[in-house]
Amino acid sequence: MTEFSDLSEIQDGSDEKLENAVGDQDDIIVSNDVVKSPTNEIIQVLQLTDNKNKDQIVYSLLEKGRQSLIDYRADIPTEIYTKEMDSKDSKLLELLKTYFQRIWEVQYGSPNEWFSLFLKQYQNGENHDLYERILTRTAEYGNKYMNNCSILSIVLQLLFEAIDDTCLHETNVFNELWLTITNNGLESVKKYADYIIEDVMDEQINKKPSALFQALREYYREQLFSLLQQSNIIYRQNVYELALDSVAEHGWLTGVEVIKRKTTSYAYEKLLKNIHSYQLQQQAQESKEHDTPLISMELELISTETSPMHTDSFEKQGKHYMNFFSAFSLKLRMFSQREWFG
Numbered sequence: 001m002t003e004f005s006d007l008s009e010i011q012d013g014s015d016e017k018l019e020n021a022v023g024d025q026d027d028i029i030v031s032n033d034v035v036k037s038p039t040n041e042i043i044q045v046l047q048l049t050d051n052k053n054k055d056q057i058v059y060s061l062l063e064k065g066r067q068s069l070i071d072y073r074a075d076i077p078t079e080i081y082t083k084e085m086d087s088k089d090s091k092l093l094e095l096l097k098t099y100f101q102r103i104w105e106v107q108y109g110s111p112n113e114w115f116s117l118f119l120k121q122y123q124n125g126e127n128h129d130l131y132e133r134i135l136t137r138t139a140e141y142g143n144k145y146m147n148n149c150s151i152l153s154i155v156l157q158l159l160f161e162a163i164d165d166t167c168l169h170e171t172n173v174f175n176e177l178w179l180t181i182t183n184n185g186l187e188s189v190k191k192y193a194d195y196i197i198e199d200v201m202d203e204q205i206n207k208k209p210s211a212l213f214q215a216l217r218e219y220y221r222e223q224l225f226s227l228l229q230q231s232n233i234i235y236r237q238n239v240y241e242l243a244l245d246s247v248a249e250h251g252w253l254t255g256v257e258v259i260k261r262k263t264t265s266y267a268y269e270k271l272l273k274n275i276h277s278y279q280l281q282q283q284a285q286e287s288k289e290h291d292t293p294l295i296s297m298e299l300e301l302i303s304t305e306t307s308p309m310h311t312d313s314f315e316k317q318g319k320h321y322m323n324f325f326s327a328f329s330l331k332l333r334m335f336s337q338r339e340w341f342g
Contacts, residue, residue, distance in 0.1 A: 038062070038099040045084065045091045046076055065142035066093055088136075096139035108151050112218070115151055118211040122158055130161055137165060147178055155215040156181070159204065162195040179286060182220075183279065185251035186213055216248040227278060231271035233263050252279065 039058050046069075048054035053075050060068040066085070069092075073081055084092040109116035122131040134157045137145070145168065146153045156177065157163070163174050173195065180188045186205060189212070193201060204212040224247055225240055233239070239262050247255030252275050260268050 038095045041095050042092065045080075045095065047080055048075070051075055061092075061096065061142075062099060063142050064144065065138065065140045066090075066096055067140055068142065093136070093139055097135050100138045101135055104154065108154075112151065112214070114209070114211065114214045115155075118155065118158075127158075130158060133164075134158055137168075145174065149215075149219040152182075152215040152219045153178075155211050159200060159212060160192065160195045161197070167195075175286070181216070183251055183282075185247060185255060186210075186216055186249045188251065213248055217244055220244060220247050223278065227271060227274045230274050231267050233259075233267050233271065239263070 039062075042058050042061060043049055043054055046057070048057060051057070053072065057069070057072045057075060060071065069076065069081070069085060076084075084090040087093075104119060105116065109119060119131070122128070134154065137157070138154075143150070145157070156174075160174075160177065163177070168174055173192070177189075177192050177195070180191060189196070189201060189205065204210040209217075221244055224244055225235075228240060228243065229235070239259055242262075243256055243259045246258040249255065253272070256268075256271060256275065263271075
């Protein structure tokens with residue numbers, strides 16, 4: 001018979017394996033050399049050596065890009081400000097491009113070989129101009145379009161080349177694409193076929209593991225594993241990884257169906273409820289960030305005390321809820337266009 005101490009060790013071991021599978025965000029840090037070099041040069045270029053706000057200005061530039069310098073115009077000599085803000089070849093812009101490129105290579109590329117190879121294909125191949133466009137955009141606006149997963153955002157920006165700067169600034173297409181793919185998975189990119197080369201889209205959908213599939217795995221991994229754990233689904237690598245692959249391809253609710261027979265009905269029902277709650281939070285956050293009206297939707301939540309026999313009913317409600325995101329995207333687009341054109 002297993003002693004309680006042994007059970008504790010088993011649980012601790014399971015938690016440790018889960019932490020290793022999810023990855024510790026603190027393990028992925030930018031080396032001091034990556035940050036220090038542009039910091040000192042930026043201070044020199046903008047003549048900030050004796051400026052009391054220099055640290056704040058540099059931090060803002062490294063987070064929000066060159067355009068954030070507008071907020072500190074009074075701190076910069078007029079001639080320097082005009083030169084560095086109006087020129088596409090300004091020293092400041094080049095420093096920021098170098099900084100973000102090293103972030104991509106060191107922080108994102110080192111632990112993800114597939115991402116490093118993907119970047120090199122664009123950087124050194126026939127799509128070099130596209131790579132430069134996305135890198136320059138990042139240097140201009142920093143993390144503005146990175147949302148909560150820089151790797152996925154970079155991959156999407158490179159693949160969906162028709163979403164240029166004008167489209168990005170004047171429409172809500174990229175936000176709609178993000179909302180769709182982070183809820184419905186890889187296959188949902190077909191809805192945005194107008195913005196991606198057909199051969200590229202087919203390759204991303206049909207060739208496994210494609211860069212977009214890998215990026216979606218990175219996006220879903222931490223939250224999915226957390227929801228599985230919250231739902232009392234014990235960490236088993238084959239189950240968690242199976243769920244991750246399926247969710248990355250098919251989205252939240254359809255994706256988790258793959259583990260329905262590999263866990264208890266009670267735990268599976270709890271998982272569906274947790275996913276539902278998470279999506280409501282995401283939708284509310286999306287509305288807040290983009291200043292769009294929150295679209296109300298009545299959904300019956302099944303209590304965790306309810307019999308597992310109601311799981312199928314809840315799944316149907318969940319799938320109905322997924323259709324809501326398509327309607328939400330349409331509302332988002334209509335609202336955005338109404339605001340833009342007055």
